Amino acid sequence: MLAGVTAATLAVMTHIPSPAEELRLVDAELYRLDARRAQLLARRGWLLSQLQPVRPLPAAVPPRPEATGPGVQNVLLVLGGVLLTLAAAAFTVVSWGHLGITGRAVVLGAVTAVALAVPVPLLKRGLRSTAESVAGLGLALTVLDAYALYAAALTEADATGYAAGATAVLAAVWAAYGLLLPRVTGRPLLLPVPAAVGVAQLPMVLLAVAVGADASGIAAALLVTAAADTALALRAVSGPARIPAVAGAYGLGGWGALTAGGLVWTATGPAAAAPAAGLLLLSTGIALAGAWAPHTGTARGNATVAGLLAVAALGAVPRSVVSDGWVVPVHLAWGIALLAPLGVARIPEAVRRGLGRASGVVQALAVVAALPAVAVALLGPLGAPLRVWSGVPGDARAAVTADLPWPPASGTAALVLAAVAAVLVSAVREPLWRPRALDTATVLVWAAVLVLPPVLRLPYAAALAVLVLTTAALAAWRRLLPMVLALVTSVVAGLLSLAAEPATLTVFALLTAVFAVGARRPLPVAATAAYATALLCATGAALDRQPSHLAPLVLLVPVAAALWAARTAGATRLTAEVSGGIAALVAVGLAVPDAPMLALALALTGVIVAGTAVRPDRRPAGQVAAALFVLAAWVRLAAWEVSVPEAYALPVAFPALVVGVLRRRRDPRTSSWTAYGPGLAAGLLPSLVAAWGDAHWQRPLLLGAGALLVTLSGARHHLRAPLLLGGSVLALVALHELAPYLVQVAGALPRWAPPALAGLLLLALGATYEQRLRDVRRARETLGRMN
Known part of the structure; x- marks a missing residue:
């Protein structure tokens, strides 16, 4: 290339x-x-193919079978056994009549014998699943044999009695068959013995029904069977027979215990209660045996049930003798007695813990039974404010049941609560649970004392004395829980005391003194202020004073709270101040219907708040005091029917300006808007609004003169707020005064004159635009330099 x-x-x-x-x-x-x-x-493609590793193709994975071989075998065997059983049943019921007596016996006997004998060779050859299926068929055939015998020869016999005997025989035959097979073949079957145990649940119950036994007899049959199941379950620690034995023990035992419990509940005397109690004791023994035996995972639960059954059994006969009010204490006594075995080391720990739990359940139920009486003692006095000083009740119970009925069988409520409290104090020794037990015992003793006066029907005065003394004792105990209980008790005492005037004054005075003793803590401080306020109101009402005239008297509480707050610190100080504030609100609320008294109350409250503001950490309270003084002045002016706005505005403006001057002296960097803005606005703006609607000349003249002085002062000292506020008010006043003349001039001018004047103004502004901008900029800079 x-x-x-x-x-x-x-x-x-x-x-x-x-x-x-x-x-x-x-x-x-x-x-x-x-x-x-x-x-x-x-x-390049060939090189890439040579560099990649050769991956073998995945081998063919055979599909996973959805059912295992043994599972398929079991399904087939069970299905075959069921079909053979159904065929045998159909033959017995439908085709039975076509054979004679000999034929019937031969057929059923031969088939049953074959079905029971076939598992022997099957077990020897190791075909256990097949042997189980054939054995199940044989057991089903024995049931058909029993039915056939009854249908052929024993039709005159009682069906229930025959069923009882037949089930007993079947249980024995099946058990013997299941126990003999291992000796013959060396290998057991799983089905016969559990089936025998399951059928053995029926004979006793069927026999009781056959002989016409009552509920007690049926319960006895159930419990006897359950006892046999328990014995078998405890002996057969493992194995197939344990499951039906345990199920029978719990099922029949629970059924029998419930039946016996119903007999105890409906027993009308000792003669009827004693047999039922005996049955409950039998069920107790069964449950205790299940708890005592080793290697039982439910030992603690069995022991708990045994303890509860024992309490029900031992309290059955006394329950039928004593009155309804003593039923709970009797059972509570037996429940407390369950704690006795806890110190016996020979008793298994699970049994001891179960009995302790049963005792706790009984005690909790006893406390629940006493709660209605406690609720009435607490909630009954809530309706007392609707019946203030209506008369002394007949006794303590009448005092708390004016709106709520007294619960029946509550005569021993105080005894029950005190007993449970004593058990908690004496029995709970573990460091982790000891404080909680003591707190619970404290609440229970308090509830017992609270409910004692209505239970004993103490006189009204004695009931109040008990409540006040209880409050004092709890308040002296320097802990949060007793203090809360003391507050609740004091509220009950205070509400009950509203029935009579002397009681109200005495109780409120005592409660004030009780909480004042511990006024180093927040809760007593709040309670002292509350009861002192109530005492002063009650005193004024006793003296036939008008509610509005009570305001100065009630303000003694905020005075005392402010003085006390100055001597304390932390949460106590804050509580004292808040309590005093609430009392002051009460005083002001009382004075609302009377305007002069309301002004006096507001002024006195302002004095108290001003005294609080003397402290360095309460300086912001001075603003509240100033607001109260101003509000007091306004209320007084309104009471005098003064409508001049300056009378309301100037008392606010002058103090605000004085405060502003003092602040500017202390901090010269303070803005004039912050220092003088509020005072000037309060002094000028209300008068400006009034001046615009005033037809006379005096107010505009005085307001204009004042605004002129303010403007000149702002210009003299280079202060922005006086200059702008004073100048604006002065300009508006001048506009208001010149408005009539402007209207006259506008009416005298022709219609073309205003547009012409506007055009001339615009031309003048345009001609001197640059100079005007320079003047505006200079004025803005001058204002900017002002403070």
């Missing part, structure tokens, strides 16, 4: 061809280049 190019080049250099000849040379060269490019691409 290079030789061709060189030759062509030399030819061109030595000989200048014609255009036609040169075109021919160029086409020939391009053809050679295309051919060479095709050769190189082919060579």
Whole structure:
């Protein structure tokens, strides 16, 4: 290729061809280049194919079978056994009548014997699956034999009784067959023994039904069968017989226990309760045996069930004797007794833990049974504010049941709560659970004390005394939970005290003193302020004072809160200030109907807030105090029926200007808009609005003079805010005063005069445009230099 190019080049250099000849040379060269490019691409493809590794083709993978050989075999064997069983049943039921007695016996006996004998050689040859199928057919044929015997010779016998005997015989035959086969063949079958255990669940129950036993007898039959299942399950730790034995133990045992429990629930006396209690004890023994035996994964659950059944059994007879109010304490006592075995080391740990759990369940249920009485004691007084000072209730129960009914059988609620609290304190010793147990016990004891007055029907005064003393005891306990309980108790006491005037004053005074003792913490501070406010309101009401006249009296609480906040720090200080603020809002709310008293309340509140603003960390409170003072002045002016806007605006403007002057002295870099803008706007703008609607000359004259002074002051001191605000107000006042004359002049001029004047103005502006721009720029720079 290079030789061709060189030759062509030399030819061109030595000989200048014609255009036609040169075109021919160029086409020939391009053809050679295309051919060479095709050769190189082919060579490149071959080289790439040689460099890539040779990958063998994947071998053919046979399809994965969807069913295994043993699975197919089992399906075929089961299907064949079922078909043979159905055929035998059809023969027995349909074709039975065509044979005589001898023929019937020979056929059924021969077929059954063959079906039961065939598994022996099959097992010896190792065909276990086939042997299982044939054995299943033989077992089904024995059932048909039993039916055939009844249909042929025992039709007069009781069907249920015959079924009981037949199932017992079948269970024994199947069990013997399953146990003898291994001795003969050396290899067992899996089906006969579990089938025998499953059929053995029926004889006792069917026999009880056959003899006409009542619910107690049927429960006994169920539990006896369950006991036998439990014994078999515990002996057969592993093997096919364990599964139906365990299922029977749980199924029949649970059925029997529920039946016995229903008998206990409906028992009307000891004679009816005692047999049911005995059945429950039997079920308890069954569950405990299942828990006690080793190698049982459900030991703890069985022990828990055993404990619950024992409590129900031991409380059955007393329950039928005592009144309804003592049913819960009786069962609670037995539930607490379940804790006794916890310290016995010989008892398995799973059993001890299960019994402890059962005891906890019983105690929790007892507490739940006592909750309705606690709820009434807590929620019953909520309706007391609707009946303030309506009269002393007859007793504590009458005081809390004015709106809610007292729950029945709640006479022992306090005893139950106290007993559970004592158990928690004495029994829970683990470091992890001990604090939680103590907190729970505290709540339970508090609930017991709360519910005790209505339970005992204590006198009204005694009930209030109990609640106040409980509040004091809990408030003295410097922990959060007791303090919360103290607050709740104090609310109940305060609501109950609203029934009588002396009780209200006494209880609120005592509660104020109780929480004031611990006022170093936030919650007592808030409670003290709340009850002090309530006490002052109640005192004023007792003195027949109008609600609005109570405002100055209530403001004593914010005063005390402000003084106390100055001596504390942190959350306590903030709580005191917030509580004082809430009390001040109450005072202001009381004074709203009376405008003069409202002005006084606002002013006094402003004094309190101003005193708080003296502290360096509460300087922003000064703004709130100023707002309160202004608002007090406005309310007073409104009470005097003053409608002059300057009376409302100037008391705001002068203090604001004074504050601005002081701030500018302290920080000369402060903008005049920040320092003087609010005060000037408050003093000038309301008067400007009034001046535009005022037909007299006094207000515009005074406002214009004031605006002129403000403008001159701004120009003198180079302050932007006074200059612009004063100048704007002055210009608007002047415009307002000249408006009538402008209107007259506009009316006197011809209609062409305004357009002509506008045109002349535009011409003048255009002629002096550059000078005007320079003047505007100079004015802007002058204003920019002003502060």
